Amino acid sequence: MDTEALQQSFNEKIDKDIRIEPKDWMPADYRKTLIRQIGQHAHSEIVGMLPEANWITRAPTLRRKCILIAKVQDEAGHGLYLYCAAETLNITREEMTEQLLTGKAKYSSIFNYPTLSWADMGAIGWLVDGAAIINQIPLCRTSYGPYARGMVRICKEESFHQRQGFDILLSLCRGSEAQKAMAQDALNRWWWPSLMMFGPRDADSPHTIQSMKWKIKRFTNDELRQKFVDMCAQQVEVLGLQIPDPELKWNEARGHYDFGEIHWDEFWNVVKGNGPCNKERIAARTRAHEEGEWVRRAALAYAQKQKSGISESQTAKATIKE
């Protein structure tokens, strides 16, 4: 088939909601967009382990400690599925890691904010994982098969993460004054960065239109952000906390909550590397990578020795038989 016919068959599949699979023909830009998006998503899971791992050794009870460890471990698992999904598009994990460490590939900016108190574990679960779920549920129907299937499992685990985050905040809000203040402070710091997780406004999002056509994305950034605000505005009442936005108000006519303007300067600054923890996060990943180098090399050397050992003994057996 010539390229035109291949392109036409690809378009038909997209139109009919038939999944694109690794061995199918796909336009180069579709492949490139997916590698960028899945890679970015995988990196976000891995970098996203760091702010929460920061509180594992200080978790206030053994139960909370185990839940937090298991949660951070889930993120590692998500990173693993996603790297594997991206590998089906003909890029290696090493290449993707290289892109992350050199800054060529991005990850979600939210993880460049620091975790300053235990309540941040609650806020991250409720808001950051909550936003991630809203972003990710439509991805269970994304047009690329391996990505969509990976997302089904990830979304199930994320919804557990969100509940545990909300549960941490609920315990704090039912606790002492100091605990409640801790929860409010965390909400104050994480609210706006969470809204930024949906990306720039539709008008400023260069990739949205094409991604919607390819059915990689199913909703625009602004649509998803609105959904998130609507959800949180109701849930926050259970906690008895205040969302730090004086303009947040139910709009009867729209059937949605209105909310204030995001500080886009801050958003672009963090994207450009000037967030509170950009350097620390990449430094931590670089250190893990570099300090793991001798381990990976030793594992490889040992595997090769074993392999040649086996083949030598097999050769010996074969010789005896002869």
Added chain:
Amino acid sequence: MHGDNTTDYLLFLADSSLIMGQRLSEWTGHGPMLEQDIAITNISLDTIGQARYFYQLAAKRQNEKAGGSEVTEDTLAYLRDAHQYRNLLLTELPNGDWGQTILKIYFYANWQKLIYGKLIYTSDKDIAAIADKALKEVQYHVNWSSDWVKRLGDGTAESHERMERALEYLWPYTGEMFMETDYESPQFERDKDFSLDTIRKEWTEEVYHTLQEATLTLPQADTFMHKGGKKGVHTEYLGYILAEMQFLQRAYPGCEW
């Protein structure tokens, strides 16, 4: 079984596993490869899980004796100071590099395997049940860590050298596992053949076998051995581990989390 001895023994088992797990959890997010980050995190979760079962049982026994309900797994873990902790010194040592951590897991898991393997026959049904569950986990820890000891010992010149150094550092902390305390031996009264010395021999035989396969130098039998953890006399590391771990419970006393 003697009540006080049993409580002390439960705390010894719980503290050792908790401190082990606490140390291992420092690796989460920083492992040398994603798959192994997940694996070591699993071991951390298993050991902290074991600690919780032992603490819960110790708490139940203490509450029954005092007729109260004040003692919980968390008061035991978070509100005791270093001199009250009975964990093995080995468990509180820093992780060091991946090789040192691996070897530490291997030594500890092997000891757990032998001890829990005896505890499943103890007349104390609660302890036997915990040991039974934990035994399945530690068997996996032994397999996983011994594979890594071999891989790193017999990998590259650098990994071999690192493992030799780890061995030299950790070995003097292994003897404490087999030193008698007044609360330990009574747990095995029913088992006429039980002795920590027999456990030591079995442990050493198995460990030597793995070290040999890993092409590492076998330690001298008469190496000086550190002790103290079982009686609450620790290294300087434990104070910092507890300061970090207990911070919230100490800064905000009496709160629910």
